[in-house]
Amino acid sequence: MKRLLLIIILATLTACGKQPIVLPTETPIPTVVSPTPVPTSTLEPPPDIVLPTITPTRPGETLITPDGIQVERWKEYQTALAKNVLAHLPPEEVLCEWEILGRSGNDVYLWAVCSGKDGGGSLPAVIHLETDGAIQSVERSTNWSRDIPRLFPPYVIEKFAYYQGGRAREMREHIEWRQTHPEEPPLIILSSASTLVPVTITPSPFPTQPIIAITPYPAQLERWAEYEEALAMVLLPPNFFPGEVLCEWDLLGQSDQEIYVWAFCQSPPLTVRLPPSIHSIPAVIHFGDDGAVQSVEIPGSGTAYARDIQEMFPSDVQEIIFRHSIDTEKMEAHINSRRENPNPPSIVLSATLTP
Secondary structure, eight states: OHHHHHHHHHHHHHHHOOOOOOOOOOOOOOOOOOOOOOOOOOOSOOTTOOOOOOOOOSTTOOOBOOOHHHHHTHHHHHHHHHHHHTTTSOGGGOEEEEEEEEEETTEEEEEEEEEETTEEEEEEEEEEEOTTSOEEEEEEOSSHHHHHHHHSOHHHHTTHHHHTTHHHHHHHHHHHHHHTOTTOOOHHHHHHTTTOOOOOOOOOOOOOEEOOOOOOOHHHHHTHHHHHHHHHHHHSSTTOOTTTSEEEEEEEEEOSSEEEEEEEEEOOOSSSSSOOOEEEEEEEEEEOTTSOEEEEEOOOSTHHHHHHHHHHSOHHHHHHHHHEEOOHHHHHHHHHHHHHSOOOOHHHHHHHHOO
16 A cells, blocks of 8 residues: 555656755845945135135134124125225225224224225224114224223223234235135124124223333433434424424333333424324434434334334333323423423423422
């Protein structure tokens, strides 16, 4: 029976033919290739464009960024500053940079650097705003010793020395870059888009101080007329008339062969309609061993002023120039009295009265 069953199975297999047995295989898992990362930053410019570097302020001080209205109206700020700093040029031909030094109500204190094809200027200014943020007016100093203490609080004046050095130069360099990139905004607008946060700077309790009287050398007292004439020739050369231009000066410091003064010179009025010419500025008087005047040196105007102050005067005298109040109104009043009653300058009178 078993043998018969085996024969039947073999016959069945032979009739059907040999069929290959296919084993199930696993479905292949595709290899996952990570995509190449694509840079997402849009801050990096193409290789043919060079963006200027935003330089931070002094160590420990955070840049005061403009508010939204000031950012939106930056072209109005530039035009207003151009009209004030370089009034002899069309405002559309002038580019300006500025940094905010402080705020008080509707007044914005700033240092402005403007440049046009015929010159430039670097100086502090005050922008007076309307309640809606529009510019009402721009005011700057025409007489440094008189106007600076009136226009600026002491904590703002303390910052001037920083802008009379490297920072103003960097602002001028950005203006040069903008001259070939007309749509580029000032640095302060670029800074406002960065991570800098507006801050409120607490005014320091540094009061405006009167200068400390320094007694002239005896030779300077004896030769005061020679000193006055030398100052007059340098400060008012176009209007110089011997014996008619009168000068007053305060001593800011002195060394072996130099004295540092704040000089105030005034020419006589030419006619009733033509007021007297006035020039008030710090100066260096170089003198010889016998006290005779050798030369008088004054700083240049515009952008050269700050550079020359740093080169011509020692640091302690620079501090007096920028932080102390110099009474030029008193100098002018004494000059007017001297035209009626001939007297020497106030510095000579005060020295002769000092034991």
